[in-house]
Amino acid sequence: MRLSGAKNHDVVVGDVGSDYSALRSLGNRCPVVLLSHGLAFASALAAVRCGAYRYLLKPVSDERLLEVLVETIQESSARTP
Numbered sequence: 001m002r003l004s005g006a007k008n009h010d011v012v013v014g015d016v017g018s019d020y021s022a023l024r025s026l027g028n029r030c031p032v033v034l035l036s037h038g039l040a041f042a043s044a045l046a047a048v049r050c051g052a053y054r055y056l057l058k059p060v061s062d063e064r065l066l067e068v069l070v071e072t073i074q075e076s077s078a079r080t081p
Contacts, residue, residue, distance in 0.1 A: 010073045011053075013065075016043045031076045033068060035060065 009030045016036040031053035036043045038057075047055045053076070054068050 011069055011076070013069070016046050031072045033072055 011031050011033060013033045013035065016034050032051055033054040033056065034047045034052045035056050035058050036047070044055060053072055056065070056068060
């Protein structure tokens, strides 16, 4: 996974197969939105293990992705002191 130079992220979006250990090793606890082609149990389990905040099935419309990102950032901000 390639991360921007920023130390903190509002949200990370990626595929279920991505390696999120790099993100977590940096101490970043931002919410993760994962995308997957299939609703297989293994994919859902991988998402949970990665600490996914949301899990979306592909294809996802731009509007739906934007909606989920905005909701995720708002909910995450509300929980952060």
